[in-house]
Amino acid sequence: MREAEVVVVGGGPAGLTAALEAAAAGAQVVLIDEYLTLGGQYYKQVPAGFRITSAGAEGAEYAEGTALIEKLRASKIETLLGTLVWGIFDERTLALYRNDATERLQAGQLILAPGAQEVPVAFPGWTLPGVMMGGAAQALMVSQRILPGERVVLAGAGPLQLKVASQFVEAGAAVAAVCEASSKPPMSMENALRAFGHWGKMREGLEYWLKIKKAGVPYHAHQVPVRALGNEELEAVVVAEVDAEWKVLPGTERTIEADTLCLSYGFVPATQLPRLAGCRMQYEAEAGGWVTQHDANQETSVAGIYVAGEVAGIGGADVAEEEGRLAAIAALRALKRIPADGLRKQEEKCRARLAEARKFAQLTRDMMRLQPALFDLMTDDTVICRCEEVTAQSVRAAIAEGEPTLRGVKIRTRAGMGYCQGRMCGSLISRLIARQTGTPLDRIELDTPRPPVKPIPLSALAAGVDK
Amino acid sequence: MKSNPRRLTKNVERGQTVRVTVNGESVVAYPGETIAAALLAAGRRTFRHTAPGGHPRGIFCGIGMCFDCLVTVDGMQIRACITPVRDGMQVSTSTDQ
Numbered sequence: 417m418r419e420a421e422v423v424v425v426g427g428g429p430a431g432l433t434a435a436l437e438a439a440a441a442g443a444q445v446v447l448i449d450e451y452l453t454l455g456g457q458y459y460k461q462v463p464a465g466f467r468i469t470s471a472g473a474e475g476a477e478y479a480e481g482t483a484l485i486e487k488l489r490a491s492k493i494e495t496l497l498g499t500l501v502w503g504i505f506d507e508r509t510l511a512l513y514r515n516d517a518t519e520r521l522q523a524g525q526l527i528l529a530p531g532a533q534e535v536p537v538a539f540p541g542w543t544l545p546g547v548m549m550g551g552a553a554q555a556l557m558v559s560q561r562i563l564p565g566e567r568v569v570l571a572g573a574g575p576l577q578l579k580v581a582s583q584f585v586e587a588g589a590a591v592a593a594v595c596e597a598s599s600k601p602p603m604s605m606e607n608a609l610r611a612f613g614h615w616g617k618m619r620e621g622l623e624y625w626l627k628i629k630k631a632g633v634p635y636h637a638h639q640v641p642v643r644a645l646g647n648e649e650l651e652a653v654v655v656a657e658v659d660a661e662w663k664v665l666p667g668t669e670r671t672i673e674a675d676t677l678c679l680s681y682g683f684v685p686a687t688q689l690p691r692l693a694g695c696r697m698q699y700e701a702e703a704g705g706w707v708t709q710h711d712a713n714q715e716t717s718v719a720g721i722y723v724a725g726e727v728a729g730i731g732g733a734d735v736a737e738e739e740g741r742l743a744a745i746a747a748l749r750a751l752k753r754i755p756a757d758g759l760r761k762q763e764e765k766c767r768a769r770l771a772e773a774r775k776f777a778q779l780t781r782d783m784m785r786l787q788p789a790l791f792d793l794m795t796d797d798t799v800i801c802r803c804e805e806v807t808a809q810s811v812r813a814a815i816a817e818g819e820p821t822l823r824g825v826k827i828r829t830r831a832g833m834g835y836c837q838g839r840m841c842g843s844l845i846s847r848l849i850a851r852q853t854g855t856p857l858d859r860i861e862l863d864t865p866r867p868p869v870k871p872i873p874l875s876a877l878a879a880g881v882d883k
Numbered sequence: 884m885k886s887n888p889r890r891l892t893k894n895v896e897r898g899q900t901v902r903v904t905v906n907g908e909s910v911v912a913y914p915g916e917t918i919a920a921a922l923l924a925a926g927r928r929t930f931r932h933t934a935p936g937g938h939p940r941g942i943f944c945g946i947g948m949c950f951d952c953l954v955t956v957d958g959m960q961i962r963a964c965i966t967p968v969r970d971g972m973q974v975s976t977s978t979d980q
Contacts, residue, residue, distance in 0.1 A: 451965060462915075463967065465895040466896065466898070466915055467895070467898070474894065533948045543951075544939070545939050545940060546928060546941065547942065548942050548945060552943065552945025556920065560917060561890060561892065562920045563890075563891055564942075587891055588891075591965070602942060799938075802940075804935075805933055805935050805936045834950070835953070836948065837951050839949065840949050871950075
């Protein structure tokens, strides 16, 4: 079985800085990513077969991401792309699926930076082709350079959908509406004042705002989607006004013709891998729900396993990058690659930047805070488990019949047994349990994760391991 | 309303096309593109119909987490949103079961 001193899982902002920091101190580093390009969701890259004509014509993130990736390429870091870490076994032994085969990798120290997923919000018709997450639209426009649709409605909470809307405008789509659930849109005076001092972010936000205003995009506060209409694919979106608690106001529905609906209601840490490794979780509503517990050195409850970035709590790329560096420094000390107080100056600077980045992250979190009523949009016949097509009615019945746990609902209805392994329905079922039984969300335990963390073909194991 | 998504051309070059068929029909595809991108560019947003209910599905999360975008290649169901096309790839969007 092969070994590596430091293994970093995830090639987004946190993974990139962690790998670079560890390699700079001379550690042997392996960086693993499931995708074929690095950068994660934040630094989206075009496919290897594409060529960007003028780097300067791309955004600031392109430059930042490319710089990090180029540094990585110039280093001794071994990068395994298109590689799925599907299991973590005793003492940091990783099971990898790559090139149609299974390999094992023994990590001296393990840094997990697998990122986040977007918050699923269910309502009638949400499974129609054309309804997608904001991140899906961005992956298509920024990485693949494909326009997802021609007439778009965006619905979400917080400032990120302004960016997506602006990207749609840039790509030539007609943006029919941007619907913000809260009454205090990102561009409100209150939020602008709180952002005061974070000049880069303010300028960025303003750029998106001006772009969509210039294109005449209608922006509506206190509105949510209540229904997606269409025979085979999305044809129209019904939106409604909501009160301060996001409860739908009767009689306010209106129908907007659209072929694309983008949902941007925030992020949930992708905690499957750290949970698989036995790391303890804690519930932080503001940080995306269940997050991986860690100390000030990013170390989890399992010795030698660290977390950095969104999986440790939703905080954005700047927070992720500093956490990545701190995790690497801690790993280097544990390996005795550097003395116990090695890189102390670097660490202090990191912590200072991290504190600053967390301040801004708090503002974004506040703007993305979700009200429970958002999850009352699910009607009885709304599909909750997309994979197994289990409706809210079935889930509600299972809860009422005495199964107020994710596992109980799963056993009774199959919800959570499909390919996505509960990634899309888990939080929705938790909301239904909370609503129906009054159990607070931090008391509704996650289901036990089991390997493989994503489906792999049997042939990958049948061929033998480490061949 | 008919949707006709398309490839963006600003500031990017794609190289020579590769041969990909979808349900036996040729579609334009470029090296490195995902199957999803090639399907969308060809005007297809429905990638499969669900096995029990026969309901249409396409891209949802777009980042390989929701497994809605499954298409069949070489007898296996794979995620169209993160799998790149290969020259000679034959994609099927009909359900096996």
